Amino acid sequence: MWYEPILGKYTDYLVRNRGLSANTIKSYRKDTEQCLHFLFLHGITDIKAVSSDGLRMWMAYESRNVARSSLARKIVSVRGFFEYLYTHGLLQSNPAQDLGTPKLPKTLPAVLTKKQADELMKVSGEEPSAGRAGNSQAQAAGSGRSREGESPSRADDPKAEALFLRNDAIIELLYATGIRVAELAGLDLTDIDFSSRTLRVTGKGNKQRVVPFGVPACRALDRWLAEGRRLLAARRQAGNARSAGSGDRHKADGKSSVQDAGEAVFLGERGGRINQRQVRDIVHKLAHQAGVPDISPHALRHSAATHLLDGGADLREVQEMLGHSSLATTQRYTHVSMEQLTRKYEQAFPRA
Incomplete structure (x- = not known):
């Protein structure tokens, strides 16, 4: 297509200059490419022929097919693309400068209650303990592991045992740290650092931060690494041995399988680095088993932040732990805490 070379230059610019995550850059490119393809289908074959009317026509089309939040993101992507062209002298004017984003309703993040979070941790293999996210004394007190409800066949199935230990460590670490699913998969x-019970996390824009985790997560992670991980890694090595000489590199998320299985904390069933979709599937499955609302890994992040603030954590500290660039993003969780407080007040206070 006529727009591919210039779109490639824009993508290179984002990679080199904006400090954005790979997923964000991928989304920006995809959104912009869809817009340019729409314009191509309507007779535009030169970037200089793009007009504000054409972009509004594209917006009208998208508004009938995607959610308002998705449309807002697409408009931001397209505005950024044309701003790049204008500021770099590739266009004499910016046809996207007046494109407005739709107003989005202010929705509070979905979170689990502390009881629901405990139920989720329990079904993943850990006895519930009050205040897991942010209360190290309670975490240390709740150190007993329950083996109740486990399938007896796990003792005869090393792979099933390895997956159980992996899933337990994943769910504990997501809740204990509030890290993003991409950050967990990339560990x-x-x-x-087990001595200080911290993770070095690489977040959006390759920014690194250090995040603490508690005793239950530490124990689950230690068991996975000591007992479960080597079993899945061995499956990868066996697959590599079979494919040796065939030229099959078995790429996993852009890394060679040998390096990947050697460095990745969490592995998929075949022994390569786990991916984000697999982590989401694990969380959905465990939520269903626990009988709690169907949640995503990001909802566990919301839950961790809310429970930390409920427990008295400082807003700035939570911001740093979550890797938010803006305090306003973290402040959403104070609204969740206040909403819960109001509900409890109305239920308990006689003159509410």
Whole structure:
């Protein structure tokens, strides 16, 4: 297509200059490409022929097919693209400068209650303990592991045992740290410091931060690494041995399988680095088993932040832990805490 070379230059610019995550850059490119393809289908074959009317026509089309939040993101992507062209002298004017984003309703993040979070941790293999996210004394007190409800066949199935230990460590770590699913999938063994119970997390824009985790997560992670991980890694090595000489590199998320299985904290069933979709599937499955609302890994992040603030954590500290660039993003969780407080007040206070 006529727009591919200039779109490639824009993508290179984002990679080199904006400090954005790979997923964000991918989304920006995809959104912009869809817009340019729409314009191409309507007779535009030169970037200089794009007009504000054409872009509004594209907006009208998208508004009938996507949610308002998705449309807002697409408009931001397209505005950024044309701003780049204008500021770099590739266009004499910016046809997207007056494009407005739709107003979005202010929705509070979905979170689990502390009881629901405990139920989720329990079904993943850990006895519930009050205040797991942010209360280290309670975490240390709740150190007993329940083996009740486990399938007896796990003792005879090393793979099933390995997956159980992996899933337990994943759910504990997501809730204990509030890290993003992409950050969890990208963890390497060298990112873990068991002596201080901290993770070195690489977040959006390759920004690194250090995040603490509590005793239950530490124990689950230690068991996975000591007992479960080697079993899945061995499956990868066996697959590599079979494919040796065939030229099959078995790429996993852009890394070679040998390096990947050697460094990745969490592995998929075949022994390569786990991906985000697999983590989401694990969380959905465990939520269903626990009988709690169907949640995503991001809802666990919301829950961790809310429970930390409920427990008295400082807003700035939570901001740093979550890797938010803006305090306003973290402040959403204070609204959730206030909403819960209001509900409890109305239920308990006689003159509410």
